[in-house]
Amino acid sequence: MSDEELERIKEKKLKELLKKVLREKGGKPSKPKVLKVNDSNFNSVVKEHSRLVVDFWAPWCAPCRMIEPIFHELAEAYAGVVSFGRLNVDENPATAAKFGVMSIPTLIMFKDGIEVDRIIGALPRRFIEYKIRKAFQL
Secondary structure (H helix, E strand, O other), X not given: OOHHHHHHHHHHHHHHHHHHHHHHHOOOOOXXXXXXXXXXXXXXXXXXXXXXEEEEEOOOOHHHHHXXXXXXXXXXXXXXXXXXXXXXXXXXXXXXXXXXXXOOOEEEXXXXXXXXXXXXXXXXXXXXXXXXXXXXXX
8 A cells, every 4th residue: 555545544534533523512613723822821721622732932933933834734634633722932931941842843742631742843744744643643
């Protein structure tokens, strides 16, 4: 089986999962929004969302700006299954320090409030998506 065939199968399975989640919630997909995460709401956001990816970033960081559109695309693609949030490290140094974020962008994946994986640096969408699927077993 080729890589392209496997990717098509994965996409089909993901779409089926998304439809199932929407049926269970009894609704239609809403426009996904990327959550604004900060030092004061961080703990409640992590508790509220069982699958969460947080982008630790800063506005002056060119690699952060490079992955921002990818992050928003993934938020749309995984709406209803995975939540996405962004935390500005300049404005929220306590949370960044708590998680030992020394380089940005850093994407941290939380499952049921526990860090399960992280990505450091601006990497291609395929790799980021692979890590998200692996972390959340999608």
